[in-house]
Amino acid sequence: xxxxxxxxxxxxxxxxxxxxxxxxxxxxxxxxxxxxxxxxxxxxxxxxxxxxxxxxxxxxxxxxxxxxxxxxxxxxxxxxxxxxxxxxxxxxxxxxxxxxxxxxxxxxxxxxxxxxxxxxxxxxxxxxxxxxxxxxxxxxxxxxxxxxxxxxxxxxxxxxxxxxxxxxxxxxxxxxxxxxxxxxxxxxxxxxxxxxxxxxxxxxxxxxxxxxxxxxxxxxxxxxxxxxxxxxxxxxxxxxxxxxxxxxxxxxxxxxxxxxxxxxxxxxxxxxxxxxxxxxxxxxxxxxxxxxxxxxxxxxxxxxxxxxxxxxxxxxxxxxxxxxxxxxxxxxxxxxxxxxxxxxxxxxxxxxxxxxxxxxxxxxxxxxxxxxxxxxxxxxxxxxxxxxxxxxxxxxxxxxxxxxxxxxxxxxxxxxxxxxxxxxxxxxxxxxxxxxxxxxxxxxxxxxxxxxxxxxxxxxxxxxxxxxxxxxxxxxxx
Numbered sequence: 001x002x003x004x005x006x007x008x009x010x011x012x013x014x015x016x017x018x019x020x021x022x023x024x025x026x027x028x029x030x031x032x033x034x035x036x037x038x039x040x041x042x043x044x045x046x047x048x049x050x051x052x053x054x055x056x057x058x059x060x061x062x063x064x065x066x067x068x069x070x071x072x073x074x075x076x077x078x079x080x081x082x083x084x085x086x087x088x089x090x091x092x093x094x095x096x097x098x099x100x101x102x103x104x105x106x107x108x109x110x111x112x113x114x115x116x117x118x119x120x121x122x123x124x125x126x127x128x129x130x131x132x133x134x135x136x137x138x139x140x141x142x143x144x145x146x147x148x149x150x151x152x153x154x155x156x157x158x159x160x161x162x163x164x165x166x167x168x169x170x171x172x173x174x175x176x177x178x179x180x181x182x183x184x185x186x187x188x189x190x191x192x193x194x195x196x197x198x199x200x201x202x203x204x205x206x207x208x209x210x211x212x213x214x215x216x217x218x219x220x221x222x223x224x225x226x227x228x229x230x231x232x233x234x235x236x237x238x239x240x241x242x243x244x245x246x247x248x249x250x251x252x253x254x255x256x257x258x259x260x261x262x263x264x265x266x267x268x269x270x271x272x273x274x275x276x277x278x279x280x281x282x283x284x285x286x287x288x289x290x291x292x293x294x295x296x297x298x299x300x301x302x303x304x305x306x307x308x309x310x311x312x313x314x315x316x317x318x319x320x321x322x323x324x325x326x327x328x329x330x331x332x333x334x335x336x337x338x339x340x341x342x343x344x345x346x347x348x349x350x351x352x353x354x355x356x357x358x359x360x361x362x363x364x365x366x367x368x369x370x371x372x373x374x375x376x377x378x379x380x381x382x383x384x385x386x387x388x389x390x391x392x393x394x395x396x397x398x399x400x401x402x403x404x405x406x407x408x409x410x411x412x413x414x415x416x417x418x419x420x421x422x423x424x425x426x427x428x429x430x431x432x433x434x435x436x437x438x439x440x441x442x443x444x445x446x447x448x449x450x451x452x453x454x455x456x457x458x459x460x461x462x463x464x465x466x467x468x469x470x471x472x473x474x475x476x477x478x
Contacts (some may be wrong), residue, residue, distance in 0.1 A: 354446025
């Protein structure tokens with residue numbers, strides 16, 4: 001991208017465009033000095049249903065801790081996925097992403113060295129961070145005024161709700177005696193609300209790093225082992241098959257060298273396949289590089305189009321023309337759509353159409369009960385980790401010219417029709433040729449700017465799912 005185009009983009013976005021969603025005014029820039037317990041204040045704001053137009057919805061309504069700070073409604077997740085707003089006949093266009101492990105996101109910028117947009121918040125990056133220099137705070141200020149979410153009419157009304165709350169004194173303790181002036185400085189109060197919520201979202205209560213993986217990470221580090229280099233080794237796989245994740249050879253970073261540190265062999269092989277550039281290579285986007293707390297956040301804060309199909313049950317398709325003028329023809333262009341709507345030239349947005357922010361994988365399987373349904377993808381098309389990981393492998397094989405079973409050199413024409421037996425997902429077996437079926441999943445919603453992916457075998461798929469289940473917080477206490 002030419003530097004002049006990037007400069008134009010910055011100018012256009014800074015000059016008064018909305019940064020947090022529908023009809024959301026720019027936040028103030030003079031929040032003032034903080035003293036006292038801002039995290040406790042942020043928590044009570046996060047759980048306060050009175051900050052919605054009819055007193056029925058809080059931030060936690062769509063970002064529940066028991067579900068990994070995502071949607072807590074299993075029935076909604078199993079179908080249309082989009083959570084209703086405070087006014088139940090209104091729906092946004094995307095599933096609620098996790099609000100945890102987001103504080104390290106930088107301000108949105110274009111990295112010319114790699115040709116990628118990085119940072120910002122919301123799945124399309126529209127909370128750029130350019131106003132408050134904190135994308136998470138800008139994101140926190142979005143839902144209150146979004147008519148499809150919490151539906152408050154303006155910042156003054158949000159301010160008044162806080163001023164008349166049971167925690168108004170706590171707000172003043174944190175921000176100062178004059179910090180709740182809803183007449184003279186409603187925008188300043190609104191910023192303080194957003195920053196307080198962001199402080200809670202960055203706290204150890206929300207980002208505890210207490211998963212099984214984190215304990216393994218600590219143990220490996222104590223023994224001088226670098227988990228970011230783990231990979232499959234040479235020789236036969238754990239089940240005696242070349243197409244598994246072998247653990248032999250002399251490579252000091254092969255997965256067998258990380259045994260007895262807290263993960264099972266299956267989980268270790270899943271992590272190795274996840275990280276190995278010659279296997280699934282998930283870590284190329286869901287990075288193992290430590291964040292500010294010293295642990296991986298499993299995101300590189302970039303934007304990719306993995307080819308997710310439309311979710312035909314998305315209720316946004318049926319919203320009135322006021323909210324969705326395109327009806328069932330509406331297409332979610334993600335980052336590219338945001339850049340396009342911001343008035344940028346085609347040279348800026350066309351290469352970003354269909355790309356969404358790479359989510360953290362932390363708590364990706366955290367759920368209140370074993371039978372609770374979680375949804376995956378920006379529109380919740382996938383209803384299980386098994387399906388999602390199968391999709392990744394299928395895309396690498398059928399849509400990217402991938403070479404069969406994870407580096408063995410087999411392609412679809414050589415596989416034949418034999419089943420995988422117990423090596424299939426869930427242990428139930430699978431016909432090899434099913435993975436070669438170009439119609440196994442529908443076409444991408446946006447069939448351009450697709451991210452290249454590696455194919456990996458069905459045994460690796462099951463192991464990667466096993467590894468992902470180690471990322472749920474609450475395995476131990478710090």
